[in-house]
Amino acid sequence: MPGPENKNIFPEGLPQFLKEELDRTYSAQECLLISQGYSSCRDSSLRTNRLKDAPEDTAEALGAMGVSFRQPGWYRDAFIFAREDEEKVRGSALFTEGRIYLQNLSSMIPPLMTDFPDGCDVLDMCAAPGGKTTQIVSVTAGKANVTACENDRIRADRLRFNLSRQGCRTVNVLVSDARKLDSFLKFDRIILDAPCSGSGTVLADDPSTQRAFSEKLVLNSSRLQKQLLRKGLSMLKKGGVLIYSTCSILPKENEEVLKEVLPGSGAELIPFPDELREIPSLESTVPEALLVCPGREHEGFFAAAIRKK
Ligand code: SAM
Numbered sequence: 001m002p003g004p005e006n007k008n009i010f011p012e013g014l015p016q017f018l019k020e021e022l023d024r025t026y027s028a029q030e031c032l033l034i035s036q037g038y039s040s041c042r043d044s045s046l047r048t049n050r051l052k053d054a055p056e057d058t059a060e061a062l063g064a065m066g067v068s069f070r071q072p073g074w075y076r077d078a079f080i081f082a083r084e085d086e087e088k089v090r091g092s093a094l095f096t097e098g099r100i101y102l103q104n105l106s107s108m109i110p111p112l113m114t115d116f117p118d119g120c121d122v123l124d125m126c127a128a129p130g131g132k133t134t135q136i137v138s139v140t141a142g143k144a145n146v147t148a149c150e151n152d153r154i155r156a157d158r159l160r161f162n163l164s165r166q167g168c169r170t171v172n173v174l175v176s177d178a179r180k181l182d183s184f185l186k187f188d189r190i191i192l193d194a195p196c197s198g199s200g201t202v203l204a205d206d207p208s209t210q211r212a213f214s215e216k217l218v219l220n221s222s223r224l225q226k227q228l229l230r231k232g233l234s235m236l237k238k239g240g241v242l243i244y245s246t247c248s249i250l251p252k253e254n255e256e257v258l259k260e261v262l263p264g265s266g267a268e269l270i271p272f273p274d275e276l277r278e279i280p281s282l283e284s285t286v287p288e289a290l291l292v293c294p295g296r297e298h299e300g301f302f303a304a305a306i307r308k309k
Pocket of ligand 1: 133149
């Protein structure tokens with residue numbers, strides 16, 4: 001049961017507000033798992049860019065470089081390898097030619113939560129640096145009409161660079177606050193990978209992951225997330241699917257956002273695909289959602305699929 005007795009199990013130096021929120025939310029067993037996840041040395045991971053290579057090509061190239069890897073059962077395109085090998089991978093032609101994309105495993109989940117019928121209109125509302133945009137183009141072999149929106153100019157430049165390196169030539173990039181997009185625009189699929197506090201990505205031995213963390217950040221993120229979700233739902237076609245995700249494990253940025261915005265919106269939650277059930281997860285008060293436990297391979301992450309009725 002959640003309760004104050006769990007507090008001391010979190011790594012020293014973790015922001016007090018974060019400890020209290022986790023303690024309030026999760027059972028003693030889950031707090032222990034989160035604490036271990038924050039304390040582990042996280043592995044690196046990458047994804048094959050199907051526009052350029054097949055997963056077999058990636059496996060062969062990594063093998064030739066002497067990089068040992070493991071593949072999760074839920075995604076053939078994903079490869080997990082030791083952090084110490086990341087520099088070698090970044091220096092390789094695989095990376096510089098855009099044949100792979102370095103990305104945490106959890107971040108690969110949203111585009112796997114729905115299908116993308118050929119020719120469908122897709123909006124990635126908060127797109128930079130392009131992990132999910134490039135993955136959508138990869139899984140659809142470029143057969144979806146993808147629009148990527150990002151409000152930060154510098155990050156939008158990074159997005160364009162990554163799109164170009166990955167060979168994603170057809171993506172339409174909008175530099176705009178997604179809340180201000182014309183609601184006249186309508187999409188079959190929307191990815192809302194919302195800005196968040198990053199509470200799922202914290203590492204005990206990396207102060208940079210904790211420095212920016214504050215109660216104010218969580219509350220501001222929650223407000224922005226609700227505004228973005230309302231806007232996203234207003235641009236979703238009937239029968240269309242929106243994937244809401246954050247790299248936070250705090251209810252204020254996840255379950256509470258859904259519980260406030262969804263009632264009366266004409267949209268409903270749909271369960272995530274069975275293949276993703278093997279991912280280590282925490283119990284969510286939204287049973288249709290996937291709440292990934294931070295660990296050695298995964299950052300903490302939340303993802304939910306929502307369909308417009
Ligand atoms: N989806 C990206 C990926 O997979 O690479 C990561 C997105 S990151 C979690 C959130 C992004 O949203 C940031 O690049 C941030 O600049 C952008 N952002 C923040 N507020 C926004 C807004 N109002 N409209 C559009 N983008 C926004």
